[in-house]
Amino acid sequence: MNLPGAPPKVSLPGVKNVIAVASGKGGVGKSTVATNLALALSMLGRRVGLLDADIYGPSIPIMMGVDQTFDPNLTQFPLERHGIKLMSIGFLVKPETAMIWRGPMVHKYITVFLTQVSWDQLDYLVIDLPPGTGDAQLTLTQTAPLSGAIIVTTPQDVSLIDARKGLEMFRQVRVPILGIVENMSYFIGDGGKRYEIFRHGGGKKLAQETGVPFLGEIPIDPAIAECGDTGDPIVHKLPDNPVSKTYLTLASAVSAEVAKLGTPGELPTLQL
């Protein structure tokens, strides 16, 4: 449903589930989680699209290895890389170009990206949101026909405070919270020794306190950053890496939560 005074929601008849990946705080790994989650859902046999809604700082072009800009002719989008469909403002303007747009412009672009890009038939459209809980994020959550939202946090308190704000924003606009993901949860060093660099368990605790599902923990691993920086995310580049298995488990958990929402188009959950 839409709240009074909110911009009209667009309709995406061919897309079964639209999932926002969000956080209150910047730099916690939303884009990395969104990208690897999208690829993991695709590896589980789903048809997947990834929309970079971070018009202020798009990351998907770099993470998915698209290092060129295109004419503003929307018929050529979405692009397809590593088996998933993609759209980002970074395909139209160089990602380093500063975008200074207020809510109405954000609304316009997101509407165009949702409706004039031929997403066709998808099981999941994953939307990577910009950090924060301001005007732009609110506009995005009210424009896209979201099935649910995933909140990404790191374990330490400063991130958790902002994650809670992000979570409350979705609650206020009545978007179901699919759950919380703790990113940079732990580090496995040489010899298998485990280090909890930013502490550990804050994500699960926040999930308990707010009564939402806890979807899983992703470790800190330099390979995650390296694969993202070189345009071939770890789930795709190194599918047998233990980290990739954690993303696959996450994708399965997300799929299970979506099924619980009773979305008519959800496929039966796959067991890993």
Ligand SMILES: Nc1ncnc2c1ncn2[C@@H]1O[C@H](COP(=O)(O)OP(=O)(O)OP(=O)(O)O)[C@@H](O)[C@H]1O
């Ligand atoms: N689990 C991880 N292990 C190692 N590096 C990671 C991990 N998750 C993310 N990173 C790295 O941390 C940096 C920030 O990640 P990312 O861009 O995904 O965050 P973000 O929340 O989308 O940021 P922003 O708020 O700016 O959109 C990137 O360099 C990324 O490669």
Ligand SMILES: [Mg+2]
């Ligand atoms: Mg990002």
